């Protein structure tokens with residue numbers, strides 16, 4: 219058999235589920251759960267390699283547990299004393315679920331609708347084949363050189379195989395158009411994985427137009443892509459990384475919708491809401507798009523009279539929440555052409571804005587971008603004439619279950635409609651259970667990493683239809699950098715190790731001890747300045763470079 | 766002189782006490798031995814030398830090489846011809862191993878299960894112990910010797926490690942008393958080994974396992 223490796227086990231019979239079978243392997247075949255295996259069947263007169271995933275492993279023959287009675291005495295010693303052979307005595311009973319054979323016409327897995335016969339020999343699925351058929355790359359052979367394909371993101375390799383043995387390249391178009399969710403507890407590698415994907419999308423073969431909503435300043439190191447060899451191309455291409463600081467993040471007042479304004483104001487009464495809606499609507503109907511609170515007040519007074527108590531109360535609230543907030547301006551707006559460009563990754567640094575302002579700037583930007591994408595696809599004049607992918611850290615802030623974020627509406631619209639208009643979202647969150655279900659379920663590709671909280675695990679299970687229980691069972695036990703990739707970008711879910719970044723990772727937690735020592739040393743130096751600081755172990759360059 | 770010191774000096778297969786002679790067999794590994802009385806030999810065995818769990822051996826020369834076929838007393842039976850054909854039985858009813866031939870006088874029979882073999886050296890000690898099933902058949906009238914603890918220990922030591930690799934065969938032959946024979950053998954080995962010998966702990970684990978399995982078989986646990 220071409221490309222087939224040695225036989226590792228033998229089919230014993232069918233399992234509990236219709237797609238399950240049982241096989242037996244000796245101990246010298248270290249088959250882990252999650253491993254991919256193959257066997258041959260004849261489908262319509264043609265021999266096909268069927269792929270299956272190992273889902274369970276049980277010892278069926280091994281030394282009795284009584285041999286473990288004394289921790290100081292190895293079970294093999296007891297066995298040797300009793301003349302029981304210990305070499306390869308163990309037998310394992312494994313359960314596997316059929317994934318299917320790779321149908322080169324349909325370019326995905328097809329279920330052979332028949333389980334392997336008892337006695338069928340099983341092999342480890344060859345690396346090259348898995349690289350081709352696990353991700354949704356649409357290859358027309360079972361073994362393609364996937365590194366040569368355009369528009370793929372090398373995200374990592376299969377966790378069960380040796381490092382870099384089975385590399386997983388996922389199709390960028392797939393997750394960038396049908397949305398992406400990266401879900402995991404804090405510190406599990408969400409930002410790291412997102413950065414790996416950004417690196418891949420900014421490579422010369424893809425030259426994406428990316429927007430990163432960064433509430434924590436975790437993406438500062440992406441700038442290293444500029445001037446980095448692996449991102450440069452002979453035609454002069456080099457990614458542009460643009461940082462947009464909070465001072466430049468401004469919202470033109472006329473871009474706010476009445477719902478947004480209501481969300482900012484303190485408890486407006488019904489009558490106030492009424493008055494404001496009327497006045498806001500007539501301002502929006504005006505020719506000018508550069509009006510401010512003063513213009514709005516003039517409009518309100520002319521409609522409801524100068525002495526109206528509600529208008530007075532509104533004025534106080536509007537001036538406090540809008541006029542005195544630097545985020546809002548009658549004229550200034552984030553120019554879309556500055557933040558959106560192919561080959562450009564723009565990081566919107568929102569770390570000094572409060573949550574409400576983060577939501578508002580996001581709401582308005584998304585709304586404007588969506589409008590432009592709609593115009594472009596409908597053949598109207600547009601400021602954004604190419605697809606856009608926007609990535610959100612703290613995704614549950616912008617599309618919360620509780621429904622009190624002004625951004626929720628536009629997030630729902632984009633996740634359900636955006637694929638038609640070339641507008642993809644990437645939602646990163648450590649609290650999947652706090653993300654709006656509509657938004658989460660529309661994220662076609664999921665990268666799930668370590669998560670322990672049962673509510674969050676449930677939320678992932680609900681949104682990740684494709685990944686079976688057996689894969690999701692792994693979630694709590696993963697370590698940082700290990701992930702389950704599932705959904706549209708994959709033909710079947712896979713457990714992977716995310717590759718190291720090409721750029722430095724900027725989001726590590728604060729090194730408390732270093733900071734204390736640094737502060738202490740600085741204090742020691744202060745009064746006399748005669749002693750030079752002693753950094754001890756020598757590995758203190760990081761500390762010194764901060765001075 | 767105590768018995769103990771005599772025993773330590775007689776790790777010599779030629780100076781061992783004779784226990785009796787073979788009168789019949791129940792199977793290839795299961796022999797019936799008639800225990801010597803005063804007039805059968807010069808020095809009949811003391812009661813403690815033919816007790817339950819006592820290792821024994823039979824000398825056999827095969828193709829010019831002298832071997833010791835090792836065994837253990839796993840049962841005994843008293844026979845009194847005046848009391849009917851066979852005397853009262855010590856063992857339980859379902860044990861049909863003892864079917865001795867015609868016996869004229871009161872006598873003690875011992876059941877001996879074979880454990881393995883070893884080669885007898887020039888210096889009359891043993892080497893190359895193996896716990897594989899002995900291939901040779903013993904003969905009626907073959908003499909069965911008391912096996913001193915030192916030879917017992919060397920029969921059980923293979924590559925520096927204590928072994929009782931015959932254990933499952935012994936349990937088959939000894940039936941209900943299998944666990945007790947093994948425990949008796951283990952006790953004997955433990956008393957020969959120095960206290961700090963790592964094999965002591967291994968023997969503990971083996972003993973625990975054997976006893977536990979016996980308890981399980983008997984429905985205690």
Ligand SMILES: Nc1ncnc2c1ncn2[C@@H]1O[C@H](COP(=O)(O)OP(=O)(O)O)[C@@H](O)[C@H]1O
Nearest residue numbers: 404405406407408409410698699716717725726
């Ligand atoms: N693929 C990976 N390879 C190596 N280290 C990783 C990987 N993913 C995460 N890490 C480590 O885990 C730490 C936390 O990752 P990070 O992405 O900042 O977590 P999160 O965003 O989920 O809170 C990183 O600082 C890094 O040291």
Ligand SMILES: [Mg+2]
Nearest residue numbers: 408409436725
């Ligand atoms: Mg993070």
